[in-house]
Amino acid sequence: MSIPNIKHALPVTRQKDFAAWYQAVISEGDLAEESGVRGCMVIRPWGYGIWERIQKLMDARIKAAGVENCYFPLFIPLSFFEKEADHVDGFAKEMAVVTHHRLKAIDGKLQPDPDSKLEEPLVVRPTSETVIGQAMSRWVQSWRDLPLTVNQWANVVRWEMRTRMFLRTSEFLWQEGHTAHVDEADARKETMRALEMYRDFAETELAMPVIAGEKPENERFPGAVATYSIEAMMQDGKALQAGTSHYLGTGFAEAANIRYQDAEGQQQFAHTTSWGTSTRMIGGVIMVHGDDDGLRCPPMIAPWQVVIVPMLRDNPEDEAVLAYCAELAKALGDVDVFREPLRVLLDRKPIKAANKRWSWVKKGAPIIVEVGGRDVAGGNVSVLRRDRLYNDAGKLASEILPKDDFIARAAETLKDIQATLHADAKSRLEANIRRDVTDKAALVAAFEGDKPGWVEVEWARPSGAALDAVEEWLKGEKLTLRNTPLDAAPATGTCIFTGETAVERVIVGRSY
């Protein structure tokens, strides 16, 4: 994992303390910070810049699928929420509730004005099925109105007791797609389309390999008939659920009265789906691609793909260095990469060049270009690729290149960095999934000594109390069921948990 004898830029390595390392990447890379408001973070410019990139690229995929963006209310009246029993059970324990609409000084202390108490409390949306269902019930009349497909980019709130930046915060940012269909087949097709969109987005844009599959019934979204997820493996071997897609059956349609007249003139309930991804993905990117010097940001989602650091010496030569850098920035800005103009920053901040370099290393800018007087004289640039920071001797692997060569190859280099990050993560994922475990003792042993990774086992897909028993036993071992991979090999043996004939394969692992 780490090269010996290198003093890394972070105060702690992955190997020493993965959790502390994660926090260090976030704080040293200026990604986010605690806000002083319980469970809520401040997303700083570099972290928010990554989110803007994710938004832009995911939004393009959502629009390409013909889904239209809308905006629905932040507040959900309790009565909307109560209509779907499983749904409300699943969320009631972690919701922010608005009860008053005014403050007043009472005994010199500002507090909710009792005279402003709401007749019906409002829930701050933890997810929007209920309020979007109400709108759909107005919009859907006939089979001609279906499928109805909408998405919103929004903040949601779930009152989490233990929070971790990006991974689990009380407030987070996400997109939620909501669709209504004439029948189960069409709704299930949309559920799988969204799942595949997320899988491909994770692999392509985030360079983050994932396993797409169905969640066991106990892990379904509250009120869903089926929940699918993409699961990514972090460098400590734990699983992160990075996106979900739900087939909701007709339960939410019945609760919100989303009905349509079919071609035969009969009233039918629509079948609905929902699917979402969030700022949690940024936590995944950090834990998949980060190293002991900070984040390594995949070029497709890096706010700046190339950062130019002029090496100034407070002497007359500086002007020529800056002019050379400006010219370089302009030429790079005209380069196209991943079908967009290359994003280049000339960093003019008045701090020392070495500090500047290390701040961009920690942030994970894919390419850092340093330019000093000698480079200007020789028509060169000094190029540092963030994906291979050190050479085998443990020295910074800066490469001196003719400026024009670097410009000509910049797009290729960025594509290569994107591909390298993906390939590295993909081999790690594949190397750390065991598929040879056939009994519970071996399953426990597979995780002994905090051995990283997942185990894919055959099971009989138990349900109800039988599944509860499996999960109870796994919990005792600090293990969880992740999903049943869509592309797993067929089951041929017996269920590792129940001894019955196995019907499919399921992934077991520790998780975030």
Next chain:
Amino acid sequence: MSIPNIKHALPVTRQKDFAAWYQAVISEGDLAEESGVRGCMVIRPWGYGIWERIQKLMDARIKAAGVENCYFPLFIPLSFFEKEADHVDGFAKEMAVVTHHRLKAIDGKLQPDPDSKLEEPLVVRPTSETVIGQAMSRWVQSWRDLPLTVNQWANVVRWEMRTRMFLRTSEFLWQEGHTAHVDEADARKETMRALEMYRDFAETELAMPVIAGEKPENERFPGAVATYSIEAMMQDGKALQAGTSHYLGTGFAEAANIRYQDAEGQQQFAHTTSWGTSTRMIGGVIMVHGDDDGLRCPPMIAPWQVVIVPMLRDNPEDEAVLAYCAELAKALGDVDVFREPLRVLLDRKPIKAANKRWSWVKKGAPIIVEVGGRDVAGGNVSVLRRDRLYNDAGKLASEILPKDDFIARAAETLKDIQATLHADAKSRLEANIRRDVTDKAALVAAFEGDKPGWVEVEWARPSGAALDAVEEWLKGEKLTLRNTPLDAAPATGTCIFTGETAVERVIVGRSY
């Protein structure tokens, strides 16, 4: 205003009932609708598409000014909010307050769980000076950290008693810029930069002429030292405040402890600013550009700039019509306009072509192109410009053009529509500002019989009780002070309200 003897697409004209007409544009144009949640609207795809365009173009201007996007918490602890006395006084009466974090069924009824009562209530942000100030106090140490300039795109909540879609809703979407500076001069410069950015954005992107000026002291943002606004004139002659920029002095910096060490090693409080624009601008666009057939959307912010409507007859010819339309769409998509690819939609929805045409008229698509079998045969298209829907004879002013000519001129035509909408609104604004009123009786008379428009008068810029008296008198006449235009002529006479020597000119009008 209206052409006689035309049956317009909306059920009510501007002249007959401007307020009802406004609601009709919104509902018939599928822009937004009531949500069933008090004071909150659902923004539908066409309305949200306009907001996405506004976001994209405004965000580009904000980034070009070097301001970085961040994200700050939705919730503000009461203690943060209380620190700035004027600020809390200004907002305390209209805030949503979160008091519990869990629901529980009590006597069979779901309600806030008393055991989940928060020790400190949380306010849903009505604006973010306080929570961003807390972050700035962590980020600012030295004069080298200044100016610090951030922006966020977010939802905010102000508990409005009387709401109107887009213009005044309990929840709305906006951007809020927040900056900290070494001194008053630099902060005031930023305040004016943001104001000028808004003025130019309104004129250019929204084609909406505005008057930029300072708000009278009673109309300042709570806690501000100076507030500036852009004011647009709606077609009923009322004023809409469409953006504001505030110089906040050191009050917020003192409350949040935003201090820096200056070059001499002394601790100083920063001078801060804030500035914002919101979904309210969409209400302005409707009331400035709409006509009796619906919205006329300026091409720069239209989600689709050209909509192609194939005229199908359920016969074999349809295939050739659709192929011709697809080819047209492809060619238009390759056209650049306003430095972006032209946004073109081929509307394949299975509804009658005439209904389709009118739905796009009501939405305000700048150019609607109809294509039938005869057009295909002749290599033509039938073009309808939304800014001039009817000819002098009161017939739809569709123009048959050779397809290639239309494509070659499409960018120019869109630019001409943008310019025409601006020019129309600009002449209306100029024609409806009177500057010849010098006494209160004439001021009242100027508004008699609901005569539309504003009056710019000379005044002595009274303060405190004297200003209260002026505003009290104006309120009795249903009038308000809008702003003191930056580019007004100098005052030469006496104050229309107090008879003192006038120092500047101020705009008086009815308002939203």
